[in-house]
Amino acid sequence: MNSKFRALTGALACTLAASLLAGCASGAAGGTGGAAPAKIQLSIPDPIDSSVGVSAQHFADQVKKTSNGSVQVTVVPNGTSFSGDQNAAVTRLQGGSLDALILSTSVYASVVPEMNGISIPYLFKDTTQEAAFLNGKPGQVLKDKLAQKDTVALSFMTRTGRVITNSVRPIQQPADLKGMKIRVPGNPLWTDYFGSLGASPTTMAFSEVFTGLQTGTINGQENPIEVPWTNKFSEVQKYVSLTNHINDAWVLALSSKKWGTLSDDQKKALTDASTETATFKTGYDQEQSKKQLDDLKAKGMQANELSASAIEEFKTASKGLYPKFSELIGKDFFDQAIAFTASN
Secondary structure, three states, X not given: OOHHHHHHHHHHHHHHHHHHHHHHHHHHHHOOOOOOOEEEEEEOOOOOOOHHHHHHHHHXXXXXXXXXXXXXXXXXXXXXXXXXXXXHHHHHHHHOOOOEEEEEHHHHOOOOHHHHHHHOXXXXXXXXXXXXXXXXXXXXXXXXXXXXOOEEEEEEEEOOOEEEEEOOOOOOOHHHHOOOEEEEOOOHHXXXXXXXXXXXXXXXXXXXXXXXXXXXXXXXXXXXXXXXXXXXXXXXXXEEEEOOOOOOEEEEEEEHHHHOOOOHHHXXXXXXXXXXXXXXXXXXXXXXXXXXXXXXXXXXXXXXXXXXXXXXXXXXXXXXXXXXXXXXXXXXXXXXXXXXXXXX
């Protein structure tokens, strides 16, 4: 072997070794073995600094950890990926043109009626009981129903009880709602319930609510406390009444189409991250809701809690609608929901 040949083979060997080392370093840094990470766009209806926005970003961060970088979640806030149309978002998720979505169970009720079982008025005594419901057999039934609609529900996330804001008077008993134009979701459970209380329930796209309150097209609205706080309703509303009349939840879901592109390890990473995020959100909301209420009061809103007797009046009105709710939700799941909360 001449000296030129030995020099050439030595150089090739060094180049090969350097390439192998670089490849190993790249794989270790990315945690993907050199493969590009799976990319998921997670669409949410609210701003990034809202409760659901903070939780969505928390989920994205958790996925990065649990998947060792093999899955990358990007949060798309403010409903921009579905033009603010939440019903359209559900349809697009089922069709696979949206990767992932966090949206209220009340919206999904249009395709899975059993979802309204979560929102039977005064069903839960607190969010701890709601979390047990969502993590237990009833929650699994709902996940199975969603799976039939090409929707993979990774987890349900609790929300605080819904309260009523308005510009007319404090709501201290059901009679105070008589004739009041209250914006509600486009869901018959809400319209039936508020109609039975003497209110004038008005369905309206959420994007129009602030203007509706400002112009007097509607007198008030009902939502968890985070909503009037995030959306600056203190500028157009005077009273917040802590009725806690209905609970709903968020669904963190992937389209079946996107789910099918992932490896078993990636699916487990997403599932584990979603479970942890659901726990995080319950704690986060409990901490933030008091701060948010205090801030609304500091900005001029008057807050009132209801007496025990007034709560019983609201509950009685709800129970009078149980036959209608049972038909709306489906008798089997309605009965299961009532039985679960009665024994837990």
